[in-house]
Amino acid sequence: MSTEDTHRLIAQLKDLHYGTPSDTALRNELYDALIRATVAIESPLDTVRRLSFAPLQLSIAKIAVDLNLFEIIVNQDGPADVAELAQVTKAESLLLRRILRYMTSFDMIAESGPDSFKASTKTKSLATPGFQAAIKHQLSWPQRPAYLCDTMVNTIRFSFEAQLPAWVAMPKFLHDTNYQNPIDPRHTAFQQAHATPLAAFEFAMTRPELFADFSKWMALQRHDQPTWLDVFPIERISQAAKTIELSQPVFIDVGGGVGHQCAALVQRLPELSCRVRLQDLQPVVERAIPGTGVEAQAYDFWTPQLCLNAAFYYLRNVLHDYPDERCRVLLEQQLPALGASSVLLIDEMIVPSVGASRHGVELDIAMMASLAAIERTEGQWADLFRSVGLCVVETFCYDPQTGQSLMVVVPQTQ
Template sequence: MEALVDHVKTLAKSCDAKTRREILDQLQSLCHSIESPDDTVQRISFLNLQLAGLRIGADLKLFNILSESSSPLTIDQISKNTKENAVLLGIHRTLEHSYTLYQEVDKDAFTANNVCKTLATIGAQAAIHHYFDAMGPGIQELPDLLKDTQYADPEDITNTGIQRAWKTDLSLFLWFQEQPEELSHFQHYLTMNRSGRPIFLDVYPVLEKTETNMDPERALFVDVRGGTSHDIQEWKPWHKDFIQPQTAKGAKFYYMRNIMYDWPDDKCRLNLKHLIDAMGPDSFILIDEMVLPNSGVHWQMAQLDMLMMAVLAARERTHEQWSKLLESAGLKINNIYTYADTLKDSIIEAVPL
């Protein structure tokens, strides 16, 4: 068994990101295939407790303390740093250790592993706060919400789990504006999520698309997202509201990154029609989003799709759903450039029908 484990670790270290993800998926599938019924029930039933434990660990700076120590720490040493009762810490330790968040090297002595070091970062702790504090209550409301609406496809951004959980009439992003701490966690999480990942400029043929008909006075690139995009700061984009008429006319590119998945189809169509009105004869709409396969959707894609439904009455979209949405607005897919194979992050290049 040890030889097999060592072989898998060696293989994972030498492969690319796509192959590493495939190895992880196969190992997870193997694990599930040999579970007993009790194993399955135990694994699923305690998922909420796992995130709660992570939240406690983040509050106590437990992951930071272990990661910053040059040597293993005992329960008593950790207790002195966290000010947490040693008995309570022991219980929490047992919970966390069961999820292999750090490594036990001796009786009541622990050291950081790669998971612990990740959880010590600002971005990872922001993700824990974001999903436990802000999103968690909304997700908990999803079963009753769907039951009350007779399982209709959610389309109202002011009738989601968020409104029920937080007793508000505001849509999620308007609610965020009144919750600066939650908004800060969300922004730190997004920064971490994009760090080091490929970007659309890695694959999109910009030079080829701009070889002709480029008047120096013409707008080159319009960022429709309404916020700062880490990918395109060098383009000096105009920032426009999502569903307002587009005032920058005739630009070569109208770019949206991770916007459409935040909105139901009717709002997306409205925005796309505004862009069509602004386009020149050789303009392109560039939609930077995940393009889910029509079948065999990866579990990470699926859970993001379900989250969008729970808190925004929106969705991630398959290739087929993107085609239908664009056609309903008077557009067609001219090409799709996939720049991150793991989650199918892609540029959908759209032009009028």
């Protein structure tokens, strides 16, 4: 299909918002064709995400039913903002904003502006008692089909075994906590679902097969996806290497897993291989990618940074695993190590205030359910960094669809 044909088809599909066939049989045929077309154009990663996150829609719909959100929004004379809805539902504003953002992305409701929501074409149906009874019924089944564990692998298995129980438990957990935004990693729907006092990462470490699935998913989730190296001027890294002593590391990957980002950087700048350092916990760095020339160092990022005065300290998808309070502790462990020209490179998703992607809102709710963590907006990132004396001086977005970006962060006095 040519680019011109593709654009023409997209325009025709957008016209469906203004009306669908009145003939039921024809509409069903169109619906089936669109579903098949959606699957046909999926990348392998799209397929994994669809299968992994699909149950989350039912959990969010159940929370919306419990809060009476569909009926409240349908009965509004016009758009309602988060503050108004929070007052009516008694839910915390931050939690409610995250739930509403997810609902918007999946067309359960519509977005009319920043923090402003109204009924979509589907909201009225979802507000009826019959549809709400169906949502409650579907989430009430206590048993789950065990055969799935043996037929799905890696991401699917991890989502089913670790995340799905937390998503099923989430409506009751939020009800029991008066719809307050979770901020304690040891008090989430995950602990309720798995009957454990352990934080999710601690729990995973006690289940080797679960941790193995998680590690494989982390390694493959961005396969063939854009990376920060596609947009960041890496000549800055080469230039920085010339200004500090040869014995000094230039680039530190903090909490970098087995070193995929280090390996990618060294592939672009092979002359720096011995000056790139990977840091993570001992059991993790023991499995570091071999043959890259990268130095692997055992380090716990809850303790003071071991390497002083490096040019770049890179953290990829670390901060989104934790609520603000824990992020502040983590960042404060890095700050004393920064030299006069050191910078932090923070590789994270930036959720837009309006029009968040489906994948972004899925991750946000998943992080909340299991980790009491959050995918942050630009303003939330700025507030977090400001609270520890840091500021963002540049942002390089390398995946506009998800908002995945590299933020260049420095001390406010620098």
